[in-house]
Amino acid sequence: SQTIHQWPATLVQPVGSPLSLECTVEGTSNPNLYWYRQAAGRGLQLLFYSVGIGQISSEVPQNLSASRPQDRQFILSSKKLLLSDSGFYLCAWSRLDHNEQFFGPGTRLTVL
Amino acid sequence: AQSVTQLDSQVPVFEEAPVELRCNYSSSVSVYLFWYVQYPNQGLQLLLKYLSGSTLVESINGFEAEFNKSQTSFHLRKPSVHISDTAEYFCAVSSINAGNNRKLIWGLGTSLAVNP
Numbered sequence: 001s002q003t004i005h006q007w008p009a010t011l012v013q014p015v016g017s018p019l020s021l022e023c024t025v026e027g028t029s030n031p032n033l034y035w036y037r038q039a040a041g042r043g044l045q046l047l048f049y050s051v052g053i054g055q056i057s058s059e060v061p062q063n064l065s066a067s068r069p070q071d072r073q074f075i076l077s078s079k080k081l082l083l084s085d086s087g088f089y090l091c092a093w094s095r096l097d098h099n100e101q102f103f104g105p106g107t108r109l110t111v112l
Numbered sequence: 113a114q115s116v117t118q119l120d121s122q123v124p125v126f127e128e129a130p131v132e133l134r135c136n137y138s139s140s141v142s143v144y145l146f147w148y149v150q151y152p153n154q155g156l157q158l159l160l161k162y163l164s165g166s167t168l169v170e171s172i173n174g175f176e177a178e179f180n181k182s183q184t185s186f187h188l189r190k191p192s193v194h195i196s197d198t199a200e201y202f203c204a205v206s207s208i209n210a211g212n213n214r215k216l217i218w219g220l221g222t223s224l225a226v227n228p
């Protein structure tokens with residue numbers, strides 16, 4: 001069976017500090033991978049998606065970046081966090097030829 | 113372009129009462145339709161999906177949704193809700209012929225609060 005992991009579960013960071021959130025998928029190969037942000041009381045905002053190693057598409061211009069160094073690893077980064085980066089970050093995967101997405105447990109980021 | 117509208121941002125309901133969470137979509141192409149549920153501080157879980165075939169789809173915990181192509185709707189219903197159904201519910205669509213682009217278009221969510 002497939003599982004998706006995210007860490008850390010919670011993170012409190014000062015403004016201007018760097019960020020690295022990691023997501024890994026087990027039990028499948030060549031998944032599509034997605035990073036979402038969910039601000040308090042709002043819906044899901046797609047940040048990045050990837051259809052393969054090193055292939056990243058950005059949906060929203062911002063100070064965040066994503067990388068996919070391995071087939072089942074997806075990393076969300078920032079060099080300098082802003083207050084507006086606070087939120088709940090969700091990683092998801094889907095099979096290459098399917099639309100259904102499977103979500104990780106999320107990371108709660110608070111920028112102070 | 114596609115869009116999803118969840119008509120109610122919050123739905124309060126008493127335990128054992130019926131509930132309907134409304135979802136309408138706009139698309140120039142055929143779509144797949146999904147309902148996801150998010151419990152507090154957790155990731156999203158797929159509740160049910162419409163891909164093809166019967167327009168009425170059911171989940172294992174008593175929810176059902178009906179695809180209505182003429183009204184471009186995919187409303188979620190449950191005849192009798194439990195306290196444990198309290199959660200955020202998201203409707204989403206994606207193009208059938210998406211190629212490598214398997215993005216989902218999301219509604220803003222409906223917060224279901226079941227009260228005793």
